[in-house]
Amino acid sequence: MSNNKVWIVLQQRDGKVSRISWEAIAAGQKLAAALGGEAEAVLLGSGVSEMAREVAAADLAAVHVADHENLADYTPGAYVGALAGAIGAAEPAFVLFPHTYQTVDYFARLAQETGAGLLPEMTGFEEGADGILFHRPILEGKMVAKVRVKGEGTVLASVQSGSWSRDDMAQGGGAEVRALDLDASRVVPDREILGVEDVAGGELDLTKEDIIVAVGRGVGGADKMGPVEELAAALGAEIAASRPVVDNGWLARERQIGSSGQTVAPKLYLALGISGAIQHVVGMKGSSNVVAINKDPGAPIFQLARYGIVGDLHEIVPALTEAVKAAKA
Amino acid sequence: MRVAVCIKQVPDTEARLQVAADGRWIDEEEVPFVINESDEYALEEGLRIAEAGETGEVVVFSLGPQRVTEALRKALALGASRAVHLDDDAFAGGDALATARALAAAISKEAGDEGFDVVLTGSQSDDVGYGSTGSVLAGHLGLPHAWLVMGVEVEEGGKSAKVTREMEAGMNEILRLALPAVIEVQAGINKPRYASLKGIMQAKRKPLDSLGAADLGIDAGQLGAAGSRLEVVSVGFPESGEGAQILEGDPAEAARALVEKLQKEARVL
Numbered sequence: 001m002s003n004n005k006v007w008i009v010l011q012q013r014d015g016k017v018s019r020i021s022w023e024a025i026a027a028g029q030k031l032a033a034a035l036g037g038e039a040e041a042v043l044l045g046s047g048v049s050e051m052a053r054e055v056a057a058a059d060l061a062a063v064h065v066a067d068h069e070n071l072a073d074y075t076p077g078a079y080v081g082a083l084a085g086a087i088g089a090a091e092p093a094f095v096l097f098p099h100t101y102q103t104v105d106y107f108a109r110l111a112q113e114t115g116a117g118l119l120p121e122m123t124g125f126e127e128g129a130d131g132i133l134f135h136r137p138i139l140e141g142k143m144v145a146k147v148r149v150k151g152e153g154t155v156l157a158s159v160q161s162g163s164w165s166r167d168d169m170a171q172g173g174g175a176e177v178r179a180l181d182l183d184a185s186r187v188v189p190d191r192e193i194l195g196v197e198d199v200a201g202g203e204l205d206l207t208k209e210d211i212i213v214a215v216g217r218g219v220g221g222a223d224k225m226g227p228v229e230e231l232a233a234a235l236g237a238e239i240a241a242s243r244p245v246v247d248n249g250w251l252a253r254e255r256q257i258g259s260s261g262q263t264v265a266p267k268l269y270l271a272l273g274i275s276g277a278i279q280h281v282v283g284m285k286g287s288s289n290v291v292a293i294n295k296d297p298g299a300p301i302f303q304l305a306r307y308g309i310v311g312d313l314h315e316i317v318p319a320l321t322e323a324v325k326a327a328k329a
Numbered sequence: 330m331r332v333a334v335c336i337k338q339v340p341d342t343e344a345r346l347q348v349a350a351d352g353r354w355i356d357e358e359e360v361p362f363v364i365n366e367s368d369e370y371a372l373e374e375g376l377r378i379a380e381a382g383e384t385g386e387v388v389v390f391s392l393g394p395q396r397v398t399e400a401l402r403k404a405l406a407l408g409a410s411r412a413v414h415l416d417d418d419a420f421a422g423g424d425a426l427a428t429a430r431a432l433a434a435a436i437s438k439e440a441g442d443e444g445f446d447v448v449l450t451g452s453q454s455d456d457v458g459y460g461s462t463g464s465v466l467a468g469h470l471g472l473p474h475a476w477l478v479m480g481v482e483v484e485e486g487g488k489s490a491k492v493t494r495e496m497e498a499g500m501n502e503i504l505r506l507a508l509p510a511v512i513e514v515q516a517g518i519n520k521p522r523y524a525s526l527k528g529i530m531q532a533k534r535k536p537l538d539s540l541g542a543a544d545l546g547i548d549a550g551q552l553g554a555a556g557s558r559l560e561v562v563s564v565g566f567p568e569s570g571e572g573a574q575i576l577e578g579d580p581a582e583a584a585r586a587l588v589e590k591l592q593k594e595a596r597v598l
Contacts, residue, residue: 076464076474101497105476108425108461112468117558118425120459133562139355140342140455144567148560155558190473192505194491199501211597235598247517253499260495268597275342289595291587292573298345300567307590308573309583319584327588327598 004037005092007064009083010055011100012045017055020098022166024159025058027122028096029170034127035093040064042095042180044082046072052177059172066180070187076106077190084113085183092154099158101259111156117149119157136160140277141300161259161282204238204254211237211268214257214284215245218273218294218313222250227317228272234324240264242280258283272313276301293317330487332387333436333445334375334409335463336368338400339456352563364400367451371514373521374481375449376408381483386410388445390435392420392428398537405532406524413439417541422554425461431552432462433469434545446487448511452477467511474511475504479518483508 008028010021025041032039038061043052045067052065064086070078087095087110097103099121111118123144124135133146134157149155206212213232219225225239232239241251243258257264258280265286272293274280277300284290285304292305293313302308309316340346341361349356364372372389379385389404391397392415401412413435420431436448448470450463460476467474479501480493487508494502495515506512524532542549550556576586591598 101477101495104460105464105494108459108464109468109474111426111461112429112465118459118461118465119559120425120461130562136458138457138564139340139346140458142342142346142566143348143355143564145457145564146562148562149558150560151558153558190506191475191492194503194505196496197493197501197503199499243517249520256499259497261499263498268591268595289591289597290573291591296343296345297575298566302573302575303567305573306595307587308575309587310575311580311583315580316584319580320587322581323584323588324598326585327592 003091003093004032004035005090006032006035006037006039007042007087007090007092007095008039009042009044009095009097011098011102012043012048012051015051017051018098018100019166020100020159020161022169023161023164024096024098025060026164026166026169027159029059030164030168031094031096031125034125034132037093040092041175042066042083042086044071044079049177056175056177057171058175059170060175063175063177064180065177066182068182068184068187070189073189073193074102075189075191075193076109078187079106080110080113081186081188082180082182083110085186086180087114087116087154089181095154095156097156097158099160103158107156107158114154116153117151117155119147119149119155121160122157123160123163137278140275141281142275142298160278162285199253206238206240206255206257206262206264209238209264209266211235212240212264212266213237213270213272214240214242214274215251215272216242216274216280217244219245219250220273220314224314225250227314227321231317231321231324234321234328237270242274242277271301271305272317274301275299276304330378330382330385330446330483331443332375332379332385333390333439333448334372334387334404335390335432335448335450335466336372336400336404337365337391337451337454338362338393338397339365339454342455348564352565353561354564362396362399364403365451365454367453367514367516369521370516370518371449371451372404372407372409373519374514375447376522377519378447378481378483380408388413388439390415390432392431394421401537402532403524405535405537406528407522408528409535411535412537414537414539416539419542419549419552419555422557423552424557424559425459425465426558427552427556429462429465429469430547430556431542431545433466434547435540436466436470438540438545444509446509447490448472448509450511450513452513452515463511463513470511472510473506474513475506476513477515478512479515481512481518
């Protein structure tokens with residue numbers, strides 16, 4: 001029988017708790033309040049006691065620390081092994097994770113192992129007559145689904161970046177730091193880590209640009225880039241891209257904006273033929289002014305943009321270049 | 330190498346979408362269905378792995394209603410040897426856990442004496458987007474896995490694979506997995522081929538079998554909507570915030586209006 005506890009499993013790297021982990025704590029505090037339970041954090045790694053003290057300043061009932069040399073480098077085998085027994089013993093109602101590539105790599109496997117339910121990518125929740133309804137994006141962000149959890153037992157859920165703010169996180173009076181009950185024989189890596197490579201790196205740093213002209217799948221091909229380059233030249237802007245453009249080889253990977261590329265916040269971001277899938281939006285939503293040009297008036301990018309033009313970018317981009325040149329003349 | 334590939338057929342997200350009458354999903358009438366993007370890349374990767382050896386074969390699996398056979402025929406035309414359709418109303422409406430339970434049973438059943446050397450899936454579906462089905466499948470099969478894979482190199486004559494996994498912020502991790510394993514492929518890993526006319530003709534004669542819940546020996550209560558912990562109550566378009574000021578007119582008029590806004594209101598030009 002599960003209780004009404006909410007656990008938040010944090011992600012850390014190089015001695016720092018990730019930004020989205022703090023957002024997940026904020027989400028966990030809110031969810032615990034809705035359930036009438038308490039929030040507790042879980043930190044995995046090797047030599048993480050200092051980070052645990054930092055986390056303990058948040059309003060939490062406890063911080064559980066799994067400290068083991070096999071947790072120094074992330075592997076799903078060791079992470080699942082460390083968490084499965086503890087979740088089975090404590091039976092929290094929910095275990096929240098920051099929605100990161102690392103989380104998705106292992107938390108589904110953890111659900112299978114523990115028999116827990118699985119709710120990926122929650123962006124919010126509401127309390128209704130039939131209990132809590134969780135929100136999550138579907139159809140590449142074009143729509144939102146409201147989902148209910150049914151049945152008994154723990155549910156593992158990931159919290160999408162930007163859905164809660166670190167500023168919403170309540171500070172507390174110093175939570176107790178405890179060792180997570182570990183069965184060390186289960187904390188076993190199931191892959192050999194050979195190294196990391198920087199693929200976006202290259203020479204190009206888009207984070208310093210004031211104006212970025214970004215193209216999406218709607219641009220239609222590498223041979224259609226001429227007018228976009230002319231617009232960028234007229235604006236004094238650098239060109240960037242969403243993931244499908246890079247996957248299709250129309251632009252180099254170093255120009256990719258989004259969760260697997262660079263994160264930018266220019267004064268002006270022109271999104272040409274970009275629908276606004278969350279993976280792209282996380283890399284540019286800090287921009288001061290977003291302009292969207294898209295043929296689909298229902299594209300989510302229009303929700304985020306300050307200005308929009310609905311239409312064929314191949315007609316609008318040359319007209320925009322002319323208008324910019326005229327204005328600057 | 331014997332390769333299993335799981336593919337999903339999804340609504341084309343470029344299509345104009347409408348909420349169904351019951352409010353729980355989109356209206357599928359008139360919406361074109363396509364093979365999920367990352368699954369197309371998974372299939373191509375599977376074909377390349379199988380073709381690299383002398384005795385390779387690819388068996389492709391898909392769960393869904395009758396229309397799914399189109400996606401399976403396409404996979405056969407691209408070079409898969411055999412297709413298995415998980416075809417039963419009991420499979421419908423499953424979350425990642427319920428769907429993976431059915432896929433795992435089907436793959437185990439079709440593995441034969443030799444077993445599969447590698448199981449490939451896409452990383453995430455473009456419709457419900459759980460991104461989890463392949464990892465749960467790996468758990469059921471008791472195999473190691475990796476998600477968001479951007480490179481696969483089979484090593485040691487098929488005993489292991491060097492795998493490139495995407496991390497955030499433009500970093501990739503290189504790791505080694507023992508085979509057999511479940512490898513969840515990210516879009517962009519390769520350049521998927523087009524079906525040839527010869528391939529399309531040959532596909533008509535290739536076996537396409539179907540399996541139901543009874544064939545898998547799984548109780549229907551463990552499958553589909555009944556076997557899921559998640560229940561979709563409603564779907565809808567995101568509640569619009571302020572939204573963009575839409576600039577109207579022909580391209581020249583709209584462009585001029587935009588530049589004026591950027592100069593005078595936003596003051597960024």
